[in-house]
Each structure stands twice: as structure tokens, then as C-alpha cells.
Amino acid sequence: MNPYKPRYTSITRIERLAPGIKLYRLAYKSKHKPGQFVEVFLPHYGEAPMSICSYSREYIELCVRCVGNLTRALHALHIDDKIGVRGPYGAGYPVEEFKGKHLYLIGGGTGVAPLRSVILYAERHPKDFPSINIFLGFRTPRDVLFKGDIERWQTKFRVFLSVDRPTKSWRHSRGVITTLLEKQTLINKNSVAMVCGPPIMIKFVIKTLNQAGFDDEQIYVSMERLMRCGIGKCGHCMINELYVCKDGPVFRYDTIKGRSE
Numbered sequence: 571m572n573p574y575k576p577r578y579t580s581i582t583r584i585e586r587l588a589p590g591i592k593l594y595r596l597a598y599k600s601k602h603k604p605g606q607f608v609e610v611f612l613p614h615y616g617e618a619p620m621s622i623c624s625y626s627r628e629y630i631e632l633c634v635r636c637v638g639n640l641t642r643a644l645h646a647l648h649i650d651d652k653i654g655v656r657g658p659y660g661a662g663y664p665v666e667e668f669k670g671k672h673l674y675l676i677g678g679g680t681g682v683a684p685l686r687s688v689i690l691y692a693e694r695h696p697k698d699f700p701s702i703n704i705f706l707g708f709r710t711p712r713d714v715l716f717k718g719d720i721e722r723w724q725t726k727f728r729v730f731l732s733v734d735r736p737t738k739s740w741r742h743s744r745g746v747i748t749t750l751l752e753k754q755t756l757i758n759k760n761s762v763a764m765v766c767g768p769p770i771m772i773k774f775v776i777k778t779l780n781q782a783g784f785d786d787e788q789i790y791v792s793m794e795r796l797m798r799c800g801i802g803k804c805g806h807c808m809i810n811e812l813y814v815c816k817d818g819p820v821f822r823y824d825t826i827k828g829r830s831e
């Protein structure tokens with residue numbers, strides 16, 4: 571079997587989440603773990619990795635930011651159009667190991683996408699986690715992703731939101747996500763933290779978590795690297811001897827800390 575051959579899959583739902591960002595539901599059946607990704611392919615436009623932001627065996631959802639050739643072409647598609655997909659790939663979050671622990675999910679911008687798959691998993695397994703604490707940061711209120719989900723999560727989890735540039739009607743926090751974290755009492759005992767977002771955000775969030783008593787072994791980060799094959803063959807994604815596509819993109823922080831690129 572050719573591992574590079576995509577499976578053509580219909581789009582069953584499209585939702586505009588924020589300026590330049592759309593959610594696509596694809597009729598792609600797979601048994602995936604939260605935090606895994608797929609390679610998305612369109613003839614003439616190429617292929618790119620995308621995080622699975624849903625948790626279902628019947629479909630996958632992708633949150634696509636329009637940044638270049640392929641994503642521009644994806645944004646022009648309609649319901650019932652077909653997309654090539656291969657995967658799921660990558661290690662994902664070891665959610666079974668998190669059973670019995672307090673979860674801290676900290677995301678910025680489109681970094682919220684892979685965390686959504688963990689939150690949807692936690693919604694399906696509510697008795698597995700003593701508490702679920704969600705910290706999300708965006709540029710402006712218009713950029714807030716998954717607004718419908720957030721409203722639902724606010725009824726059952728601790729959810730904290732912040733934007734860099736608030737409007738008058740914004741009722742949540744203002745400023746960088748670390749300020750949001752510093753305002754709350756973080757329980758470091760029997761907890762795991764998952765961090766996903768721009769590299770600079772990840773760096774400062776880890777510092778804040780360490781100051782709150784979290785060890786590096788309790789922190790998981792999701793890495794975005796330029797990728798080609800997605801299956802550990804081409805070496806494009808490597809950080810030292812690690813393949814981000816195969817060993818990651820989710821890494822326990824102590825396993826990648828200090829590695830040069």
C-alpha cells in the first residue's frame with residue numbers, strides 16, 4: 571500500500587470561525603487520539619499538516635487559517651467538495667495517562683485547535699478528571715475561536731479568556747495569557763498542563779508554570795515544524811534525532827527542553 575496516497579473525503583460542514591479562519595468537517599472515519607494531525611492534499615496546490623480539532627470516529631474537523639496556496643484553495647471550497655486526507659499521524663496527547671489528574675489547557679490563537687480535541691475528549695470522559703481548567707488567548711474579540719464550544723465549556727469547566735486588544739463590550743481579561751495564569755491559583759499537585767500556541771507564548775507560559783511549581787514532566791507542548799512526508803521518512807521536521815511528525819507533534823517538555831533546531 572502506498573503510504574502517501576490520500577483518501578478523498580467530502581466536506582460535510584463549513585463554519586467561519588474568525589477572520590481568515592474556517593472550520594471544516596470531513597467525512598473521514600478514523601480512530602485518532604487528541605493532538606494527532608492529518609496531511610491534507612488538494613491536486614495542483616500540494617499538501618500540508620493540519621491538527622485534528624475534533625474527537626469522533628465518524629468525522630474529523632480541521633480549523634484552517636488562510637495563509638498560502640493550499641489554505642487559500644481550501645477556503646474557496648464548498649460543502650460536498652472533496653479533499654485528499656492521509657493520517658492520522660503523530661503521537662498525540664497520552665490522555666489515558668492523564669486519568670485522575672487536574673487538566674490545565676493553555677492555548678493561543680490557532681494553537682487552540684489541538685487542545686479542542688482534548689477538551690472534547692474530556693467532555694466524553696467527565697469522571698476521569700477532577701478539574702478542567704482552560705486558558706485561551708486571542709488578539710481581539712473577533713479572533714476568538716470556537717465561541718459556541720466556549721459557551722458550553724463555561725457551564726462545566728473553569729474557562730478563562732483574554733485578548734490583547736479588547737473592545738468596550740469585552741467582559742473577560744485583557745493582556746497576554748501569562749497574566750491570566752498569574753491571576754489564578756494553579757494546583758501543581760497531581761496536574762498536567764498542555765500548552766499550544768506561538769513559540770514565544772509557549773516559552774513564557776512554561777516559565778509561569780514552573781514558577782507555580784509545575785515540573786517539566788507535567789508540561790506537554792505541541793510543536794509546529796515545516797513538514798513534508800508526515801511519517802518519519804524525509805527528515806524535514808527533525809529536531810536533533812527527534813521526528814516532530816512521528817515522535818510529536820506533542821512532546822512532554824522535559825524530552826525536548828534545550829534541544830537546538
Ligand SMILES: Cc1cc2nc3c(=O)[nH]c(=O)nc-3n(C[C@H](O)[C@H](O)[C@H](O)COP(=O)(O)OP(=O)(O)OC[C@H]3O[C@@H](n4cnc5c(N)ncnc54)[C@H](O)[C@@H]3O)c2cc1C
Pocket residue numbers: 607616617618619620621622632633634635636637638639640641642680683793794795796797819
Ligand atoms: C503538526 C502541524 C499541525 C498544523 N495544524 C494546523 C492547523 O490546525 N491549522 C492551520 O491553519 N495550520 C496548521 N499547520 C500549519 C500549516 O500546515 C501550514 O501553514 C501550511 O504550510 C499551509 O499551507 P499553504 O500552502 O496554505 O501555505 P504555505 O504557502 O506553505 O505557507 C504560507 C506561509 O506560512 C509559513 N509556514 C508554513 N508552514 C509553517 C509552519 N509549520 N510553521 C510556521 N510557518 C509556516 C510559510 O513559510 C509561509 O510564510 C500545522 C502545521 C503542523 C506542522
Ligand code: FES
Pocket residue numbers: 796797798799800801802803804805806807808813814815816
Ligand atoms: S515530515 Fe518527513 S520525517 Fe517528519
